[in-house]
Amino acid sequence: MFRLLTLALVLSVSVAGVVPNPVTDGDRGEYVTLSVPENTSLGGYTLSDGETTVSLPNVTVSGRVALAADTALARNLTDARVVRVPGFPRLANGGETLVLRRNGTVVDRVTYADAPEGEVFINGEWRPLGATDVRTASGTDVDVSAFTLPDAPERVRAALRGADDRVLLAGYTFSSPRVARLLAAAADRGATVRVLVEGGPVGGVTDASARVLDRLVASEVAVRVLNGPRARYAYHHAKYAVADDRALVTSENWKPGGVGGHATRGWGVVLRDRGLADHLAAVHAADSTWRDGIPWREYRANATFQDGAPATDTYRSDFDAWNGTAEASVFVTPDDGHQTTLSVLRNATDRLLVQQVRIDDDRFLNATLDAARRGVHTRVLLGGAWYVREENRKLVDRLRKTARAEGLPLRARVVDPRSRFDHLHVKGVVTENAVLVGSLNWNHESVENNREVMVALRGRAVADYYADVFRADWRGGVWRLPLVALAGTLLVVLAAGGVLWRRVSFSGSGRSGVPRRVPRPPSSR
Known part of the structure; x- marks a missing residue:
């Protein structure tokens, strides 16, 4: 279900990865990873870069093995067993060909070019060091509580309240005092409580966030920040929590304007399923324990913080939570990429409702148009906040022109929230029997470079629930007067x-x- 990036064992020894350009002085700690059948002796094997050929030590190994000259530094960069190879060749950052031989016979050959800093060459592509390979996890007949924000912020707190085993929270930003108090109370009860946040959010970390994280650390909560030159993700943009056997996934940030219900339209879901909760716990552990995870106090000592305007508005609660059972799948990027999202779009047969802040990824846009061309009744609702309004209006115009020219059952508009919420922050999709909920924006960076967490729900009832919310947002709210x-x-x-x-x-x-x-x-x- 979850594992660090590995290759399946093969019948012979093969080159599984090359790290020529680690983030170290003089590239010390560079290494080559081999994939080795069980109980294999490396005696008789040589590795050559065309200039230097070294014999591998006569040791018996299994699985993934890293060959390096500086084993101490290499161990900080990989979870594989590290074997010291005297005279290990210097790996060129500009590229070269490595040849693995056994008793003079070539058993594998790898050619790479232009090594980026802090990445590993594997399966013909560069991946960040420490990259994960998280497979989609699924469950049937999962107990689901689906909700919307700002209507039902109490559902977020209810999912966290009373946890006595573990609370593992991950977010882009965190400045919610209410949520912080729940985490501190869990820590006081003896639960394991850990928080993971992004260290370089757009606009910077706010003073309010720093104060909340300070209080958490003072309450014996482990807070780590993903930041620095070894960061594996452009942004840690996921918004989820694990509380005992519950998994909470939302589109909203951990702040009063998000999960607190004081600003944004968002969607969220609580899954009561031990397997899915364990799955997200493994993601949290992998993202927290790599070298880009910095303890809060260490991060704080060198950070500057920004002023932030508090969100204090209140809104009507038009939608209660939906409770029932559904099939649920949890997937993450960049590991899954766009495949699960595209699968949901391509399988739509009756309706396709897309609610996004913006759409900057042509793969998703084209899949939406393809659904309309199949005769699927398609609606696209985009954000109207100042920072996306003009580009979204232009996209709406394009979609309307395409629909008129081709006679498509497609309509598009920019949201007019009025009294329902301040601005749209949903990253959601609804079909006749499926829903996507989570943090994945429809842009290339979110798919390819960010850590995002999404839930796919399959079931007519839960799809109809979110379809009702979508239709209300499509119509717009009612003007409210003080x-x-x-x-x-x-x-x-x-x-x-x-x-x-x-x-x-x-x-x-x-x-x-x-x-x-x-x-x-x-x-x-």
């Missing part, structure tokens, strides 16, 4: 009505029923 203004307006209307009643009377017996003016008394002229 209570004082509403009362004042009502008084004005009543006063105007009284004047009108005094000046106009209706004839109950007249054939035309036309209002008849009552003459004003002389004193009123």
Whole structure:
């Protein structure tokens, strides 16, 4: 279900990975990983870069083995067993060909070029060191609680409240005092509590976030920040938590304006399933324990923080949570990439409802258009916040022109939230029997370079729940007036009505029923 990046064992020894350019002085610690059948002696094998040929030590090994000259540094870069090879060849960052031989016979050959810093060459491509290979995990008849924000922020807190074994939280940002208090209480009960956040969010880490994370550390909560030159992801953008046997996944950040319900439209889901919770716990462990995970106090000592405007608005609660059972799958990027999302889009047969902040990935956009061309009733609802409004309006115009030109059952618009929420932050899809919920924005970086976590739910009932939410957002909310203004307006209307009643009377017996003016008394002229 979950493992660090590996290759399946083969019948002979093979080159599984090459790290020519680690983030170290003078590239010390560079290494080559071999995939080795069980109980294989390396005696008789040689490795050559065309200039230097070295004999491998006569040791018996199994699985993944890293060959290096500097074993101490190499052990910091890989979880494979490290074997020291005296005279190990210097690996060229510009590229070269490595040849593995056994008793003079070539058994494998690998050619690479232009080694990026801190990446491993494997299966013909470069991947960040420490990259994971997280397979999609699924469960049937999973107990599901699906909810929306800002309508039901209490569902987030309820999923975390009372945990006594573990709370593992991962986010892009974290500044929610309410959630922090729940985590501190869990730690006080003896639960294992760990928090993982992004160290370089757009706009920087806020003062509010720093204060909340300080309090968590003071409450014996382990807080780590993904940051620095060894970072495996462009952004750690996932928003999830594991609380005992529950897995919580949302589209919203851990802040009052997100999970607190004071700003954004978001979707969330709680899965009560031990296997799926364990799956996300393994993701959390892999992302927390690599070299790019920095303890909060160490990060804080060298960081500067930004002012942040607090979110304090309140909104109507139009949608209660949906509770039931459904098939549920958890997948992450960049490991899964775009395949699961595309699969949901391509399998739509009746309806396709897309609700996104923006769409910058042509693969998803084309799959949406292809659904409309198959006759699927398609709706695309995009964010209207200032930072995406103009580009989304242009995309809506393009989609409308395409729909008219081709006669497609496709409609698109920019959201008009009015009183329902401040701005749209959903990254969701609904078909006739499937839903996508989570943090994955429809852009290339989110798919290829970010850590994102998504849940695919399959079941008609849960799909209909989110379809109802989508339709409400599509129509827009109702304009809300402050209570004082509403009362004042009502008084004005009543006063105007009284004047009108005094000046106009209706004839109950007249054939035309036309209002008849009552003459004003002389004193009123």
